[in-house]
Amino acid sequence: MVIIRLILGKLILFFNWAFPPKGIQRRPKQQAQIDLQTASLTLYQYKACPFYVKVRRAMKRQSLSIETRDVKRSETARGELLAGGGDLKVPCLRVEGGDGQVEWLYESGHIIGYLEDRFVAGSNVIGA
Numbered sequence: 590m591v592i593i594r595l596i597l598g599k600l601i602l603f604f605n606w607a608f609p610p611k612g613i614q615r616r617p618k619q620q621a622q623i624d625l626q627t628a629s630l631t632l633y634q635y636k637a638c639p640f641y642v643k644v645r646r647a648m649k650r651q652s653l654s655i656e657t658r659d660v661k662r663s664e665t666a667r668g669e670l671l672a673g674g675g676d677l678k679v680p681c682l683r684v685e686g687g688d689g690q691v692e693w694l695y696e697s698g699h700i701i702g703y704l705e706d707r708f709v710a711g712s713n714v715i716g717a
């Protein structure tokens with residue numbers, strides 16, 4: 590089982606590398622504004638998790654730069670996720686609001702939906 594998972598993980602990483610999604614292009618000012626907003630987001634993950642790959646591809650498509658923390662490699666990241674989110678499950682998006690309130694979003698589908706609602710709808714995309 591462990592070997593099958595390992596092979597599947599490597600295959601997913603290979604296909605993700607071989608067929609990278611194309612990122613949308615925004616006007617520089619708009620991209621800078623978005624980068625400022627994504628600075629308050631942190632994505633807890635580990636590299637070969639297929640659900641994380643799904644989120645990562647969505648981030649790439651949307652040209653979103655989000656800090657990631659690897660829970661397999663970092664004990665600190667694991668501790669943060671468990672203490673804050675309550676569950677050692679990835680991917681999980683930590684969202685810090687302007688008022689300092691923190692939300693922990695689990696489920697790849699919810700995370701992608703959140704990113705699309707917040708950053709793609711109404712984006713000033715070049716050529717749109």
Ligand SMILES: N[C@@H](CCC(=O)N[C@@H](CS)C(=O)NCC(=O)O)C(=O)O
Nearest residue numbers: 638639640677678679680696697698
């Ligand atoms: N339905 C979830 C599945 C996430 C999931 O199963 N992640 C795995 C890693 S690939 C995990 O963290 N498993 C640990 C656990 O479920 O406690 C999603 O779409 O995000």
